[in-house]
Amino acid sequence: MTPRRGERRRQKRSNAAMSNADAANSANPAILRETDESVKIAAMAKKLIIVLVNTDPRNGEELGAPFFHAAVAAAMDFEVQVICAATAGRLMKKGVAERLTVKPGADKTVYDFIRDAHEHGARFYACPANLDLFEMTEQDLIPECAGLMGSAAMIAQIMDEDCRVLTY
């Protein structure tokens, strides 16, 4: 793809500026490393939203990774929200996750994975539509679930530049 003329000029100026900066930095590798790290830290998002839509409670092998990733991200001090929608919404219903394991015979249940992530600070939400879909009320949600998060609230957060999203 060829950039338009105005873009080409801007790109040329930008390339020249980058070349000057690279030349200066290459003369001092320590500055290069420090600058790179400062930029990375400043640019790093603070929030991770994990959306479970396709995760099917009927397939145990799918159920560990999302919650494990949530636990790790929370342990890394990121703000983590896990939103369970569609089929995955079943996992927020009391009694469901504690009957499931990632592999047959495992002593750690899916509910244990959820609790681990919750203990590290991850916050769990169910989709409001799940209440009707699975014929439950908010009282049926596991205690680790902070409540319901509507689609607009989820999307508003996702569009924030300080946020990254993983879907499962």
Place this chain on the structure above:
Amino acid sequence: MPVVNGCALPDDLLYDVENQLWYRDLGDGLVEVGITAVAAAMAGAVLAVTPKRAGRRLEARQACAVVESGKVVGSARIAFAGQVERSNEPLMDRPALVNQDPYGAAWLVVMRPDDWIAAKAALIPGTAVADPYRAKMEAEDFPGCSPSSPPSRAPGGQG
């Protein structure tokens, strides 16, 4: 050197028993940090370690590293505010060192604390750590370290 329920706790180090971290004063305002043999044994076979990168600023109780095993995800929460001066990034390629050499090759980060004098006063010297650690292990219902082999990977893998 104190050995509590088979777990070594070198007496030349300082300890934060609650968060299961050790601290080694390197002089020049630098402090090396790692997780204790007890924490490593509790975690089981460590599968991944991610120390914070050099240059990061950490506040007290923030994670200076995250340790993952088949059994747990653990964050190594630093006792004081400061700057990460060095990060043991090679450890990411050899996480088993956390089980094999927790007080040596498996150091996590070297910190430059904002106020080491104050931070040091809140830590427990190795010469006095045996009793608090014994209490910690009892509270956690942890029987002790096995010198022959690290605990095997617990079932239930995250996929």
